[in-house]
Amino acid sequence: MMRIPSLLLVLILLSSLGCQVMGDSKANPLDAILQEYAYKALVKPITGTIYNATTQLPSNFTGLTLSALRLRSGSLRRYGVPNYNEFQIPKGFIETPYVKRLVLVYQNLGNWSIKYYPLLPNYTYLAPLLGLVAYNGSDLSATNLSYHNLNGGADPIIVRFHDVKSHPPGILPKCVCFDLFGSSHFSNVTGGNTCSTFQQGHFSIVVQSTPPPPAISSLPIPPKESKSSNKKVGIIVGSVLAGGLVLVALSSLLVLWVLNCKQTKKIQEMERAGDLGEVLHMTSVGNTKAPAASLTRTLPTIEHEYAP
Numbered sequence: 001m002m003r004i005p006s007l008l009l010v011l012i013l014l015s016s017l018g019c020q021v022m023g024d025s026k027a028n029p030l031d032a033i034l035q036e037y038a039y040k041a042l043v044k045p046i047t048g049t050i051y052n053a054t055t056q057l058p059s060n061f062t063g064l065t066l067s068a069l070r071l072r073s074g075s076l077r078r079y080g081v082p083n084y085n086e087f088q089i090p091k092g093f094i095e096t097p098y099v100k101r102l103v104l105v106y107q108n109l110g111n112w113s114i115k116y117y118p119l120l121p122n123y124t125y126l127a128p129l130l131g132l133v134a135y136n137g138s139d140l141s142a143t144n145l146s147y148h149n150l151n152g153g154a155d156p157i158i159v160r161f162h163d164v165k166s167h168p169p170g171i172l173p174k175c176v177c178f179d180l181f182g183s184s185h186f187s188n189v190t191g192g193n194t195c196s197t198f199q200q201g202h203f204s205i206v207v208q209s210t211p212p213p214p215a216i217s218s219l220p221i222p223p224k225e226s227k228s229s230n231k232k233v234g235i236i237v238g239s240v241l242a243g244g245l246v247l248v249a250l251s252s253l254l255v256l257w258v259l260n261c262k263q264t265k266k267i268q269e270m271e272r273a274g275d276l277g278e279v280l281h282m283t284s285v286g287n288t289k290a291p292a293a294s295l296t297r298t299l300p301t302i303e304h305e306y307a308p
């Protein structure tokens with residue numbers, strides 16, 4: 001009976017994760033420091049030009065690479081950024097709430113990756129961790145800025161890593177993404193060096209250095225049915241049925257939550273679209289495209305929590 005409350009707890013946790021307001025959130029301490037140094041490279045910046053901010057970093061950050069790019073948000077939405085170091089941002093990304101200009105900070109953590117973003121035991125980085133983080137770009141002397149929310153369009157951001165280390169054969173490398181809400185998720189690598197994402201965050205390619213234990217095949221095979229085992233079968237069937245009932249109960253809870261969640265999101269989206277529509281109406285005449293923030297991004301799956 002201890003299991004049910006803990007399952008409920010998981011559901012509640014899930015619901016708080018999935019339903020969180022995708023608004024601006026406070027930058028983690030490293031991102032906050034890097035934002036400050038990246039902005040120092042933007043002296044009378046030309047929009048759309050990538051500025052090398054590595055030179056701004058103090059010597060105790062040697063090994064880390066930093067760039068800054070200031071954009072008009074309309075330009076991001078209409079054209080994307082075809083070539084921002086390893087990142088390729090398609091058109092269609094919109095920032096919420098609306099800001100006139102935003103700054104995209106690029107980070108290559110180099111040999112600092114493992115220090116700032118430790119991995120689960122037995123996982124190894126095959127590439128440096130690359131960060132792409134958006135901020136309000138109105139005030140270039142601002143510090144302590146929150147992350148600025150970007151909502152994806154139809155196409156994902158592509159991350160094409162330059163030097164991916166080789167790995168033992170037979171092990172499948174994975175893309176890892178540490179999102180801005182503190183969780184991490186895995187996805188497949190394509191073409192040996194490419195990851196895709198609908199959100200900002202920090203990205204790399206990892207391998208699990210020891211192969212995972214053999215799956216289901218090693219489970220004990222149930223004994224052949226006989227008279228004496230009929231009772232056992234009865235017990236098993238009984239407990240499966242009971243388990244099934246619990247599962248049904250939990251599933252209906254989940255369904256209820258999903259419905260509730262969808263509704264909340266819909267309201268949030270409507271509110272957001274409303275805000276956005278208003279601002280866009282003021283700034284760009286004749287914009288007929290409804291800038292609804294479609295939440296098509298995949299929700300974070302909880303592989304493990306990133307503790308800064």
Ligand SMILES: *[C@@H]1O[C@H](CO)[C@@H](O)[C@H](O)[C@H]1NC(C)=O
Pocket residue numbers: 052053054055
């Ligand atoms: C940035 O500047 C540093 C120091 O001048 C240089 O070593 C580095 O290659 C530059 N990075 C880029 C991406 O241009």
Ligand SMILES: *[C@@H]1O[C@H](CO)[C@@H](O)[C@H](O)[C@H]1NC(C)=O
Pocket residue numbers: 033058060061
């Ligand atoms: C480098 O020094 C700055 C300022 O003293 C500090 O904020 C930062 O955490 C240091 N960086 C590292 C990697 O320790």
Ligand SMILES: *[C@@H]1O[C@H](CO)[C@@H](O)[C@H](O)[C@H]1NC(C)=O
Pocket residue numbers: 062063111112115
């Ligand atoms: C990364 O390498 C630089 C030298 O290239 C070194 O100064 C720095 O301490 C290294 N960082 C870590 C975390 O080992």
Ligand SMILES: *[C@@H]1O[C@H](CO)[C@@H](O)[C@H](O)[C@H]1NC(C)=O
Pocket residue numbers: 121122210
């Ligand atoms: C990591 O690998 C070592 C040896 O290869 C193994 O003993 C250990 O159980 C593994 N740890 C995890 C968490 O998989």
Ligand SMILES: *[C@@H]1O[C@H](CO)[C@@H](O)[C@H](O)[C@H]1NC(C)=O
Pocket residue numbers: 097098099136137138139142
């Ligand atoms: C962006 O920054 C400017 C200047 O600090 C501020 O006036 C504006 O309210 C900010 N916008 C948002 C959406 O936070």
Ligand SMILES: *[C@@H]1O[C@H](CO)[C@@H](O)[C@H](O)[C@H]1NC(C)=O
Pocket residue numbers: 143144
């Ligand atoms: C940033 O915020 C923290 C607390 O959130 C504060 O202690 C710190 O002084 C702030 N730094 C700057 C430069 O405003």
Ligand SMILES: *[C@@H]1O[C@H](CO)[C@@H](O)[C@H](O)[C@H]1NC(C)=O
Pocket residue numbers: 188
């Ligand atoms: C990822 O790769 C594995 C193995 O090739 C495959 O089974 C799985 O369907 C892929 N997942 C996605 C989302 O493409």
